[in-house]
Amino acid sequence: MHLHWIKPLLGRPAPFTTVYLDATRDDATGAADVQARWKALRRQLERDGAPAAVLDELDDLLRRPTGVPGPHGRVVVADAEGVVLDRVLTEPPAQSSATCGPVPVLLPAARAADEATSYLLVEVDRQGADLTWSHGTGRRAVDEEGVEGDHDVLHKVREGGLSHRRMQARVEDSWERNAETVAADLDRQVAERRPELVLLTGDVRAVALVKDAVGQAVRDLLVEVPGGSRAEGVNRAAFDERVQQALAEHCARRREQVLARFREELGRGEEAVTSLADVVAVLQRGQVAELVLGEPAPGASWALDEHEVWVGDGPLELATSRDDLDTIGATGEPRRMPAAVALVRAAVGQDAGLTFAPEGGVELADGVGAVLRWSDGSTPRESVPSQSGDAARVHNVP
Template identity: 60%
Template sequence: MDLHWLKPLLGRPSPFVTVYLDVTRAEAAGEAEAADRWRGLRRGLERDGASAAVLDEIGDRVAVPTGVRRPHGRVVVADAHGVVVDRVLLQPPAQSTAEVGPAPALLPAVRAADETVAYLVVVVDRNGADLAWKTSDSGHGPSRREVVEGGHDDVHKTREGSLARRGQTRAEDSWERNAEAVARAVEHAVAEDAFDVVVLTGDVRAVALVKEELGRPALDVVVEVPGGARGEGARGDVFEARVAEALEAVRERRRAEVLDRFREAQGRGEGAVTALEDVIEVLRRGQVAELVVHVDALAGGLGDRELFVGPEPLQLASSASDLAALGVSGAPRTMAAGVALLRAAIGQDAGVTFADDGSVDLVDGIGAVLRWSDGSTPSEAVPTQSADQRRLRTVI
């Protein structure tokens, strides 16, 4: 799961305000309910010394409806100068929270990243297609739209008369040429943007023709979702529910791929580590491709621990002496372990994947898939780096 959009939080001036808000709006009193939730959180932030100007900006943001009709949440993170991150959450928090402190509360934002899917909706008919660039955490509509008209307008078959056969041939040829134009537009979009999935919908015959014309890698990310239509006639609620199912399948596949890599690397005895001390070691060496975190670890056991950190994200240690050994001078600074680990992951462009109970073997609720390994990398097979004996496997 990509965390690149959280990178602007690194190196920003504190204090940080993190708001985790249920912005679900009911049919009648929804606007007032959302406003009341924010007002209650704001009072607490004011007591804790948050800037009035920053709170005003956050209030202006959350006052604008997301456009999402289902229950959902929102995470907003601001530094000393203003809002840096503003994301829609697929699920509302069980309880709306807000805090101000020297570091952002990264867990809600990382949860939002775990849910985010970038996708292209392609609604086709026999004349062309409508393309819409979307992300699952944006309720304000597509970030971009494009209309493709094939240019071949003889798309209706002649059903009777002496020219019937010739008319049918011309119509089918027009469908194919128009499908080619749509396919080229989709391929261009996929080459320019890293979509997790392309949702292809619309006229059944046109959908089939477009798929026949698509090459890889576009075809590899296409999913057919029935129910969409150009212009009037789309069954909105039914279609959106089917799209939501397709996006959830993408999330599940994305998580499964990372967890499979972690398990395979553990089985080889290289390419993955687990236990807090070993994860700290590979994070500060810049070896991590993906953090693997138990779903409850950052808010549970790791949430109760603190690490020592320096001004740079990769400067982290479990003791002040270890931090000094990294060359960090001055009074040591502490940070919640979960925040420090996520900060280091973001600082080296690593992703984060959440694991459910029993899906992988994690010590301390934390592990990592590595970009590279060498002889000094903590090993699952040889206990040379970690004093934590719990991670050792029985070797037969």
């Protein structure tokens, strides 16, 4: 999972106000319930010293509906000057919360990104397609456009005879040319905008023609979702459920691909490490391709919640002790930071991704690991845990 969207939080002025809110407003009282939850959080933030101008901006922002049906949450982060980040969560938090402090609370925002996918929905018929973009914020798509072919001989006739066969050939040729027009536009836009997934639905014949006509880059991202159409009368609720299922399956595949590589590389003692100290060491050197955080069991706390690290001004300036931070030549005034915040901050600073590992999915010392871009003789090497209880005993070996 990419973390580019968190970059606007780096280097911003404190204090940071983070709101984690149940934004569900399905029934008649839903909007009032959201506002009541926010008002309670605002009173808490006022006591904690959040800037009044920021709270007023949050008031205005949180009055606006997300446009997302069903239960969902929302995470908003503001710095001293105003709102910097606003994302929808596919699941509402068990309890709405808000904090104001020297650093943003990044895990809820990062967890939201793990549940969201930037995708393009393509609804095709034999004349063209409607393209709907979602940018991975969790909201319904925000960009919609149409692509129309210019071949308009679209309907076959049932009668026989040479003239009719010629007409049928012209019709099929029109379908193919229109599909090629749609495919060419998909190839161009996917290359420019780089969605994680392309969902294709609509007329069965048009879907097949477009699938055959797109280039390999689009084909690699393509998932067919039945039940959609450009025409009226579609069971939109049933189709939306299929879209959500396709997105959930994609997220699961994305997560498992990273975790499978982590297991393999850790087992080989090569491009993977685990334990807080070793992950900090490889983050300092910019070696991390993907940071792996272990999710706690329901009701349990994050393993990293027990830990803090020392940081300097730069995102890669982090260490497990003040002395180690001085050794790497950190700039600015050294300060302590929650380990999870510092690790995510460092991952963003080196364009690494982030994957959440479900409880029991992989063995992680201290609840954290990393898949590396490269390794050398000075990279920490891990012994491999063979049982769940071994995670606490993982240590470096020569």
